[in-house]
Amino acid sequence: MKKLINDPQNVVTESVRGFGLAHPDLVRVNEDPLFVSRAGGAVQGKVGLVSGxxxxxxxxxxxxxxxxxxxxxVPGxxxxxPTPEPIFEATKAADGGxxxxxxxKNYTGDVLNFETAAELAEAEDVTVRSVVVNDDVAVEDSLYTxxxxxxxxxVLVEKIAGAAAERGDDLDAVVAVAEQVIGNVRSMGVALTACTVPHAGKPSFDLADDEIEIGIGIHGEPGRHKIAMAGADEITDRLLEPVLEDLKLADGEQVLLFVNGMGGTPLSELYLVxxxxxxxxxxxxxxxxxxxxGNYITSLEMQGASITVLRLDSTLTELWDAPVNTAALRRGV
Structure with a gap:
């Protein structure tokens, strides 16, 4: 294993600290407990959005x-x-009234810990609602869900719901928009190689040199099946067909097409897909x-990609096009 790290147990803390130092105009890092919040604090009168x-x-x-x-x-x-405490503190930091x-994301630990944090926040008179993103068509259940x-x-839920909150929609309306996205977005991914978690020191799963895993999860969970390495078009078909089958798009419908890299795939290959x-x-x-x-939700240094399709209407398109100013996604500002 070759990684630019120090102590494997401190990777997240040191990385998040560096992130905050690099983007002081955008974020503030709270180290104990660890979470990242918007520079300038909560916006009064605006629905706050928290993920992690x-x-x-x-x-x-x-x-x-x-x-x-x-x-x-909230990075775990x-x-x-992440445990409930930093989620709870991040929720309070995001509350503008x-x-x-x-x-x-629909992983058992995330769901349970966010639920506990929401209960803690409600006890301090912070109104909390939750949506669960479950866009992966590869499997119905996995080791984590x-x-x-x-x-x-x-990513699309956060962008579109974030735009709704930014323009002043109330909590019910922001929840409705987020749920609309969740109901109309589907994804599927492929791994060409495994990734190595720093504290584990070895690849998270095994793939032969001539094998790829179709339907892989972002934590290295197994997918639908292993196949022999194939051309980009064939792999793309294997990812896209289940997505389209699930969405049942009609002729003339409009969509957002999102090709995401898993961390180790060149952009040139993503454009082939x-x-x-x-x-x-x-x-x-x-x-x-x-x-x-591009690389918008990765799995460390895994080589691979995912395809996401979102059914659009005029409302979702308007919210997708709304200005955004973050370290990883920025336009219109």
């Missing part, structure tokens, strides 16, 4: 703290849910009106 989960998926979630997205993010240890929305996993669709996915959607009469390509 195990580290190793950067820029998710701290990279999306800022105007137009999250008000706070590598691939491990209009309530707080927790955006939770009951039901589908929350993966790359989380996007190229073929776009051809497939065009051939089916589905109009791609918005796109996102």
């Amino acid at each position: 989960g195990g580290s190793g998926h950067e820029p998710l979630h701290a990279g999306y703290v800022g105007v137009g997205m999250l008000d706070a993010a 240890a590598m691939f491990t849910s 209009a309530g707080v929305l927790h955006i939770v 009951a039901g589908r996993r929350g993966v790359a669709g989380t 996007y190229n073929h996915a776009r051809d497939v959607l065009d051939s089916r009469g589905v109009e791609v009106t918005r796109s996102l390509v």
